[in-house]
Amino acid sequence: MSCVIDRAAIAASPPSAPDEGTARWHVEGLASTQSPLRILGLLAQRDRLFTSCEARVEGDALSMTIAVDHIAVRDAELIAERMRGIVGVARVALDWTVRRAA
Template sequence: MAAARFEIAGDACPQLLNRLLGLLAQQDRVPDSVIARREGDMLSIGIAIDGIDPHRAEIIAEKMRSMVSVLHVQTQLD
């Protein structure tokens, strides 16, 4: 198991944060931390999860990337 950090950039859509957290809920995961910041028309979100399988983290990242309002997802595994 590893720790994963997702750095997401997307449009400042009111539903984006809920949709991203919904992906984790589908996996029965609760994030250790969530930081969201709006900068004009953009939303910057950081999500950290400890004790996740690296393959599972990559699957979640790919699902995040497929969302319409998401522009960029960077994943860091420790």
């Protein structure tokens, strides 16, 4: 089972601050009804809305990829650390890129 949400076409992105970029978290762990909500809840606690989110369940394994634009690297790292603390989460990898002005 999989679910893909992409809100890029819904709202225009505000301009980035110099220390902001795009964070993409790759999360793997045990599939449960609570895991995706707890993971996304960490963004809600910081009043951040994801740009895209993909969740896939295969057997008892959950994999998620979540992207957020206009976030400071330190905030992205803190969220990754909190994701690692969620019961059932086995691995979190963070990719962070700076969006260069055109």
